[in-house]
Amino acid sequence: MKFDIIRTILQKTNTNYSFENNTLAYAPANIALCKYWGKRNEQLNLPYTSSLSISLGNKGTTTSIKILSSSDSDIIFLNDQQKENDSVFATRLISFLNLFRPSTTTFFEIKTYSTIPIAAGLASSASGYAALVLALNKLFKWELSFKELSILARLGSGSACRSLWHGFVKWHAGYSDDGMDSYAEPLKMTWPDLCIGLLILSTSEKNPGSTIAMKKSLASDFFSSWLEKSKKDLSELPLSIEQHDFSNFGRIVESNALAMHSVTHTTWPPIYYSLPETIANMHLIWAMRKSGIELYFTQDAGPNLKLMFLKKDVETIKKYFKDIEIIFPFSFE
Numbered sequence: 001m002k003f004d005i006i007r008t009i010l011q012k013t014n015t016n017y018s019f020e021n022n023t024l025a026y027a028p029a030n031i032a033l034c035k036y037w038g039k040r041n042e043q044l045n046l047p048y049t050s051s052l053s054i055s056l057g058n059k060g061t062t063t064s065i066k067i068l069s070s071s072d073s074d075i076i077f078l079n080d081q082q083k084e085n086d087s088v089f090a091t092r093l094i095s096f097l098n099l100f101r102p103s104t105t106t107f108f109e110i111k112t113y114s115t116i117p118i119a120a121g122l123a124s125s126a127s128g129y130a131a132l133v134l135a136l137n138k139l140f141k142w143e144l145s146f147k148e149l150s151i152l153a154r155l156g157s158g159s160a161c162r163s164l165w166h167g168f169v170k171w172h173a174g175y176s177d178d179g180m181d182s183y184a185e186p187l188k189m190t191w192p193d194l195c196i197g198l199l200i201l202s203t204s205e206k207n208p209g210s211t212i213a214m215k216k217s218l219a220s221d222f223f224s225s226w227l228e229k230s231k232k233d234l235s236e237l238p239l240s241i242e243q244h245d246f247s248n249f250g251r252i253v254e255s256n257a258l259a260m261h262s263v264t265h266t267t268w269p270p271i272y273y274s275l276p277e278t279i280a281n282m283h284l285i286w287a288m289r290k291s292g293i294e295l296y297f298t299q300d301a302g303p304n305l306k307l308m309f310l311k312k313d314v315e316t317i318k319k320y321f322k323d324i325e326i327i328f329p330f331s332f333e
């Protein structure tokens, strides 16, 4: 099925292979404000629900790719360290690359640099597969549209389809079985005062990974309620962004994350990504809000929190959260 989709997308591209040397490509990480949680097709990463994210500016992945002239395997570097080809990271990458090899004896060298902690629930695979697809587009001189690249990136990691742009991005869940209508596009809205704070409480690998956790979550009695809630949140969130209505924005984003986690908590056996530090920081955030400092959080498949606040509160936030990494999604170098 994946190969059929690749064939459909690549049929009109240049197949007269002459390879481009400069394939360097960058894609930002993204944080879902309304989450993708639950796959209607696991092989194609097709979601039950649409989702909406914000990209993290200069936190992301830079990747280059070249064809190796004499090698019998791919060579993969992550942050200048060669990865074993049987590592989890390389195995996943290699099976994605298998979709695009001109022949079974063509191998690639991939150099990838990440400015975000790998697999700490900070969507590093999203920027990774988005950057890889952009680099492949350069290597093979495909000249594909961003919509088509978004579909290809989705095959690597669902949320990667949202990582091709900066700012707010919406992923349309789509209806078709082949997923040709399941892609992301940027929203024409900005919010220069909006800040994201990464509160990294653990950098260990998320456990279980999102694919397994999403599958298990389907067994939660609340899964259908999650789908309803997600639809409602997604219908309300864009207006709060357009109006820069931070209170409504924060309410929707935080409650959407809590609803997503409620289905992991209520499946059996339960999946509980939060650590005691996660919960302690949630209580701190709620206490701060009560005292008049407006900040909200979201949480993905891991114990870390991503805080949302406005520029006017940056200094206060730094006082409360000493190690926070602050991102300005609409103004970065």
Ligand code: PMV
Pocket (backbone or CB within 6 Å): 031, 032, 034, 035, 036, 037, 051, 123, 125, 126, 157, 158, 159, 160, 210, 211, 299, 300, 301
């Ligand atoms: O794309 P995946 O398989 O890494 O799943 C991402 C899942 C969440 O980060 C929890 C939500 C989202 O929409 O990004």
